[in-house]
Amino acid sequence: MKGILSWWDGVELWLSGLGFVVQTVVVMPVALALAYLVAVLLDGALGNGIRLLRRDKHADGDPS
Template sequence: MFNGLADWWDGVELWLAQAWFPVQFVLVMVVVVPLCLLFAWVIDKLVGRFARWFGPARDDDNPPS
């Protein structure tokens, strides 16, 4: 199974490396950028959750008047 997956990925990688630059650019903008944004959002939510778990925020010590 892994050999088949590796062969498929090698084919995709070869196709992408040989593709015309505008095609590569469009694929990056359509696939990679949304994945990076999603990953950044997940990291932000996890850090916020851990921050709330480990201690109060600075604003909780001195509430606004």
């Protein structure tokens, strides 16, 4: 764990030494990729949850 934390401290130090525009160019693709991944995972989880709720509702005999 110490190695990962040391590496991350080095990345932060390197990133903070860059200019604002360069920081934005480096950080935005990573942030957008992570946001997209979280959105896809949430979409799948919520879609499956809704599907299960509908299946349970129809199994109870409720026609709506």
